[in-house]
Amino acid sequence: MKPRHEVADVLQLKYDQIEHLTANSWQARTLYALAACRTAQLGGHIDRCDNPECRALLLSYNSCRNRHCPKCQGHKRLEWIQKREADLLNTSYFHVVFTLPSELNTLALHQPEVLYTQLLKTAWSVLQSFAANHHFLGVKTGMVAVLHTWGQNLSLHPHLHCIIPGGGLTMANKWKASKGNSKNLFPVKALSKVFRARFMEGLRQHTQVKQELAKKLMLQDWVVYCKQPFYGPQQVIEYLGRYTHKIAISNHRIKSIEHQTISFTAKDYRQGGKKYLLTLSHQEFIRRFTLHILPKGFVRIRHYGILASSVKQKVRQLVESQIGKASIIERPPLKHRVCYTCGKGQLITLITFDARGTPPFEMLAYLTPN
Helix, strand or coil: CCCCCCHHHHHHHHHHHHHCCCCHHHHHHHHHHHCCCCCCHHHHEEEEEECCCCCCEEEEECCCCCCCCCCCCCHHHHHHHHHCCCCCCCCEEEEEEEECCCCHHHHHHCCCCHHHHHHHHHHCCCCCCCCHHCCCCCCEEEEEEEEEEECCCCCCCEEEEEEEECEECCCCEEECCCCCCCCCCCCHHHHHHHHHHHHHHHHHHHHHCCCHHHHHHCCCEEEEEEEEEECCHHHHHHHHHHHHCCCCCCCHHHHHHHHHEEEEEEEEEHHHCCEEECCCCCCCCHHHCCCCCCCCCCEEEEEEEEECCCHHHHHHHHHHHHHCCCCCCCHHHHHHECCCCCCCCEEEEEEEEECCCCHHHHHHHHHCCC
């Protein structure tokens, strides 16, 4: 069901103020793109259904295709999932979340690429070391990492969701599975301490951290959370479908947009995920949303080790020869170009137009038979 309100509605209301509400031109360009998504500003196309019983003419405005846009993630998400399904190994998977302390939020504002790169690098370093330790597994492992930067109230809350297989390859390239179905592949407290030490060590090499802040960070506990493991590839796919192309806020969470305010639902995890309604001014909503626009070219979904793009096909063939193929539910083909009037025919593009082209309703009148 199409949501009643959209992030784009707020951006259009404050369109003339966007440059003043953002920290740099890249953030402003992103918000302008989101505001124009699927409007005449980006041009569009007129399609006709090839089903003889339908032959509907459909006018569509172009999408902005921006990765921060709530309206552009659905099809991208489905495409990504179908490509990743073929990469899954016939094993259990574990879900580990690395969270940065709020004291590092200032650095996230001013040097996001440095901070987020260090987060990804450190998480992989820690998990790789623990997997290679013969006390735990003694194998080469892999990881799919997805960076999220937001909390439910749109505050800055950088954390990394990591999916790692329940096993790995030995030095002799033999598959070795983890023992049992325990919740934690590795001890959480040990992961936290090593994560904290390596992150701070790496951060000092790339930026100047005040001594008082560094001391405070080293004294407090860092959060590494292990969720319930996935006992099969299908569970992994369902999880990835929810998280890979998730953005700071979906349009469905927005409940009302008034003259000066916007209200949306959020969950309070301190009270068991209880939902509540949060109301912000338009300016504050845009400011918080902008916190989660990633630097230009920054890759937020990354693959490491035996799950890396350069080796995953060879690894999958090797593992399948030892433990068999993963069982995956066959999915129907994506319906990106299926007519949404009859649901059967394919859409054939007749005319494309840009923002300066012929008004689309004149085109429709021209194409529609008398």
